[in-house]
Amino acid sequence: MVKFSVIVPTYNSEKYITELLNSLAKQDFPKTDFEVIVVDDCSTDQTLQIVEKYRNKLNMKVSQLETNSGGPGKPRNVALRQAEGEFVLFVDSDDYINKETLKDAAAFIDEHNSDVLLIKMKGVNGRGVPQSMFKETAPEVTLLNSRIIYTLSPTKIYRTALLKDNDIYFPEELKSAEDQLFTMKAYLNANRISVLSDKAYYYATKREGEHMSSAYVSPEDFYEVMRLITLEILNADLEESHKDQILAEFLNRHFSFSRTNGFSLKVKLEDQPQWINALGDFIQAVPERVDALVLSKLRPLLHYARAKDIDNYRTVEESYRQGQYYHFDIVDGKLNIQFNEGEPFFEGIDIAKPKVKMTAFKFDNHKIVTELTLNEFMIGEGHYDVRLKLHSRNKKHTMYVPLSVNANKQYRFNIMLEDIKAYLPKEKIWDVFLEVQIGTEVFEVRVGNQRNKYAYPAETSALIHLNNDFYRLTPYFTKDFNNISLYFTAITLADSISMKLKGKNKIILTGIDRGYVFEEGIASVVLKDDMIMGMLSQTSDNEVEILLSKDIKKRDFKNIVKINTAHVTYSLNK
Structure with missing residues (x-):
């Protein structure tokens, strides 16, 4: 008896089956210890001719049904009855497996005496695959302590005796979801179900046209x-x-x-x-x-x-x-x-917590603007209120930001730094929440995990002037849950921003250790004996240009006292 029977139902699979057969031929597992059983459902292309080329590379059994059965159930059953392996693995003809699948599965099964083994799947070309049950390897799971009921496709490894002794076959008269019935029977009759998630073992591939098992049924x-x-x-x-x-x-x-x-x-x-x-x-x-x-x-x-x-x-x-x-x-x-x-x-x-998507997030040294959408909430608009909450990481301080704009469930919040900067130094880290209130009930959801593309490189910051001191405000995404938080810390301006004269009428401000964003607009450069107006613009992720209204001499450039923007004054002796 061989260890595995790999069962492959085929129908007009000429474009894809070579990839599968190559993955089987390259297995890091003795070719004498597994067989490949191909049962063709009356293909009209070159599928069988391609399969025949692998007879010398694999231990193969190849057959063709006399008439087309209309689905993968009958080909799988014919192959299962021929199977001589201790275990069977069902693989669709347009998918393929990792070269270590059989080797790792054999070792795991021998160690844990599994009757059904779920192997981690990976989608290719945008194909969706179950994921929640593959978060970790588990020698034994049940239908009640795991998520395996959420994957009822047959692309798993089964003990052959479990199937044959309990008469578990695919119902051939049913042409859709018959694999769910098959897998559920196996789950219910198995003494031990295991999950192997160390790596991706089964690659489910999205192809053009229909899969063999995806035809519409009533x-x-x-x-x-x-x-x-x-x-x-x-x-x-x-x-x-x-x-x-x-x-x-x-x-x-x-x-x-x-x-x-x-x-x-x-x-x-x-x-x-x-x-x-x-x-x-x-x-x-x-x-x-x-x-x-x-x-x-x-x-x-x-x-x-x-x-x-x-x-x-x-x-x-x-x-x-x-x-x-x-x-x-x-x-x-x-x-x-x-x-x-x-x-x-x-x-x-x-009432399930709503799902919040951050569709926009922009900031500078004057304000933070974020736009959020509320999805999959059981309560419609008009029955609830929303507000943004900034909550300190040590949970001692809270700031609330009222809604600025509601445009068809697109909620915009404008966080004016002038309004909150006095509170920011109380804590270095502030977490961002959306609060949804219905009457006296309040639902709190962290913001940022679901989002559109973030507009800034990591560590991009803003400079804030407060009580003659400077601070750095850095939005970032948390490591564990990928939500947005704000980091606030005191800095020395000279250690954070460099300044140089470019030509005769441009001043360039460059972030030393990270990029800084500034509010664009009118600015003024204050000298000891003069003031020059200019226009500030962000020219790159870590560079700002101030275009002056008149030329400045190099000796005067060294005597700049401060730079005024619309909302912030940068005193250069800080």
Whole structure:
């Protein structure tokens, strides 16, 4: 018996399969200890001819179905029945694997006796792949203490006996999401599930055209698979409470990430009765006791799906999107919502913190301007107020900045340094928050993690003049969570800015250890016996130019006392 059977279903894969076969031929693992089983679904291109070229490089089994099956399920089943490996790995023909995948997987499986091994995936060419379950390597995980329920694709390593002894095969009559049913059965029957995340082991590639498993299917077929998964969970040999919790997590996944999410806002009105009937058949298989375990915002959707009530189901999704409700109130930080007249109240719905995106951030020695958008918030405009909060890192001091402009949920805050500079020296580090207030309830969100491209190089700063002293204000992004904070510290001007005369009428100010930004505009240069007007402009990330209205002699340049800008005076003896 070989260690691995690598199963590859193919259909018109001539453009991509060479990359996969090369990755298998280059494995740092004995070629005699794994087999590659290719089952072709009646390709009409050169796929099989390309595969044949690798017979001398790999231990291969190659076959072709007599008629096209219309999906990857049957080719995978044919290959699985032929598999002689202790473990099987399913790989799509347009993907490929790391050269160390089989070697590392074999060592890990032998050490931990895994029945199912999830190997870390990486998307290529913009392909999205599951990530949350691959944050760390784990010898043993469950459906309840990990995020593995959020990856139900078959591209994992399975103990062959687990599959065959429990009659776990792909349902060939179903052409969509059949892999989710297969993987869930494997999860439920496995004695040990493991995660290997030391490196990217499986490369999922986005190609032009359709993947073999991405063809459209009807809602009836799709929701039938979801119903069958529900029954598998309910019939599993587990404690009843565990089964209910697993089913609740599966429903959380389904309503958050599948085609069900927002379907009543996307599907044509004339097609929605078909969708709600199929969805309702699925949800009617879910015991009502499980509703109490799902995400609270999903309970109204379950209620109306079970009743096959498309009108109220659509109202719920539209209300969530707009943040507007027929009637709502907030009790102990949770929503009580009635979606339509005469409909029940749904109580205790959690208000998730809104997601804040920083769409703009600009600053100079006069002000900081930031623009923020509020996304995925369950409460619509008109029901809440926003303000910016600057909170000292030692949590002893707080400053609030009122909203300056609200332009269609684009909130602009102008932080005038003149207004707050007296408070800044109280603490070196100030963290930036957006506060959202609904009545007496306040939600606080850190700012900066989600943002458009930052406009400045790292460490770019502004100079602030306060009580005859100079300070440096440096916005930066925190190491752990990538949020924006402000660093404030005293400096000596001569150690921070150099000044030189360029030609006869230009003064150049250059940051010595970092770039500094200045407010552009009118400036004046004060000499011992004269004052010359000029125009200040930022010419690069760390250089400012003052174009003077008249020439200045070198001996007078050495006698400059101070430079005045619109809001800051730079005394050069500081």
